[in-house]
Amino acid sequence: MFKDSAELAENKLLILYILNNINMPISNSDITHIILENNLINYFALQQYLSELIESNFIRDEKADKRHSLSITKEGKKTLDLFINRIPDKKKHIIDEYINRHLNEIKKEVESIAEYLPYLNDKFIVNLKLKEGDKLLIELKITADSNSEANNICKKWKNNSSELYEKIINTIKS
Known part of the structure; x- marks a missing residue:
């Protein structure tokens, strides 16, 4: 015991x-x-x-x-x-x-969160987030024209979120 x-x-x-x-x-x-x-x-x-x-x-x-x-x-x-x-x-x-x-x-x-929900007329809203611990670094909402496109956006975000975040921040800040 x-x-x-x-x-x-x-x-x-x-x-x-x-x-x-x-x-x-x-x-x-x-x-x-x-x-x-x-x-x-x-x-x-x-x-x-x-x-x-x-x-x-x-x-x-x-x-x-x-x-x-x-x-x-x-x-x-x-x-x-x-x-x-x-x-x-x-x-x-x-x-x-x-x-x-x-x-x-x-x-x-x-840290990398990607999800999508149905929107209007067979469109989807894709919600992309990047977090560092409890801190939200970025959140993007994008309209996708199809389920397939929404799924592809989510996959790309999951696989490349750090690089995409850097590109977005560098583009906005420069």
Whole structure:
């Protein structure tokens, strides 16, 4: 029994450690990907731990722009600070290395938002956003003539949002 409760605590602390080190809200699929790719916790246990951490207010689950994002709360940070020594150094090193290699990919996924909704006469409104943490850098609303065109605009934004943002800002400011 003691091994099970120690493992439970270690796994929950590991989740808090990841959220703390990424230092920005991420999706459930992002944290799941990090955990599973590094073989740290099985999928079903992870989802249970996430639910329990949200319920006990160690993790915040926020919905914005039709997306859920997870972030560590103050209570979660305090708990992590108190018990960080219960996470094996080997696991912390694995997470640190993974975050260092993939943080830009994680940020890009979280920051770039593209969606479209039906408008008038078979047209669509495409809403494009770029965020840096909680800060909105840019928001564009564009009319598309078809579902296909709206979908293509969203794909291009998702794949090139940083470059497009720079071009827009440079054009406007110069």
